[in-house]
């Protein structure tokens with residue numbers, strides 16, 4: 001910020017302060033007994049103000065000799081021990097300038113803030129980042145060796161409605177919010193390694209600040225959409241006969257054999273229960289704490305640090321898991337993306353990938369047209385097929 005602008009802002013803040021204090025003085029005169037009582041309250045009994053640094057070591061001197069280094073002040077704060085300071089402002093931890101110094105097992109004497117910083121920088125960032133990269137690499141290798149799955153049966157032209165308009169709207173709302181959150185989260189966590197050297201500090205500073213704001217607002221939208229998604233897809237993700245066989249055969253991923261499954265196979269159900277419900281709820285809950293939207297949580301630095309670590313771990317796992325889902329939903333399986341885009345699949349696709357679901361439709365246990373009106377071809381999957 002230019003110096004003149006900063007001075008103008010400081011001037012404005014001081015002017016506001018004087019205005020407020022003048023108003024407060026008028027009010028105080030009118031309410032003298034109450035003001036006297038408040039003044040008499042003062043700092044709590046036993047409060048000892050930390051000693052200020054020696055004048056030649058003061059911040060002003062440091063600012064000239066070593067700009068940006070205000071170590072003397074922080075040394076004084078540190079030397080004042082774990083004694084909270086005093087402020088008349090309301091709020092939890094308002095009198096605590098930095099967290100108390102403690103000794104964690106296997107670490108030096110430090111603050112919880114520094115311990116959190118080390119967990120973030122030495123564990124979450126390297127291991128979380130490696131996990132995402134390894135999964136992306138494994139998917140790329142799989143695609144290179146095996147190519148897209150399916151497409152072995154010729155289309156019949158008869159269509160089955162796989163997803164209603166509501167299901168697709170909910171799914172894409174969650175997916176779009178997720179991608180926005182994932183991209184902004186990756187820039188915030190890892191951007192300094194791959195964007196900062198390319199775009200420089202100023203541009204990267206603005207970009208990460210903008211994306212942080214986007215992240216904060218997309219989170220609550222994701223939370224609402226996620227709850228609706230869970231309700232919408234809950235029933236067909238319940239375990240059913242055939243899931244264990246699918247799992248034992250590893251979904252046929254390595255053999256290339258299609259294992260019969262219901263509307264959703266056991267792999268999709270694992271993503272639903274593990275990724276959407278467990279990780280989704282943990283990521284959302286910790287994110288809402290970080291957004292300070294959960295009353296009673298996020299008032300102290302300790303709570304924010306725990307929420308941040310939980311959020312970082314769960315979101316790295318979630319991103320790794322959904323890389324697989326996004327791969328299967330786009331280039332990994334022929335026809336899958338069309339299903340979620342248009343809502344319809346060919347009868348052959350249903351028979352090839354979800355044979356038990358197809359059997360249910362043919363037997364009339366599940367409707368082929370789930371929403372009102374007819375599909376794009378107006379036909380239903382009731383015609384006999386060569387499927388046993």
Ligand code: HEM
Pocket residue numbers: 162171174175178179229233237263264268269271272275276280322325326328329330336337338339340
């Ligand atoms: C760009 C991102 C995404 C793409 C391209 C995508 C694509 C797809 C596709 C094509 C399907 C249909 C699969 C089938 O017919 O069996 C599907 C199903 C589904 N997707 Fe996504 N998806 C994305 C992100 C997400 C996210 C972020 C979530 C949740 C957090 C999600 C949750 C689901 C659920 C619950 C289903 C229904 C199947 C099941 O219950 O497992 N998707 N997705």
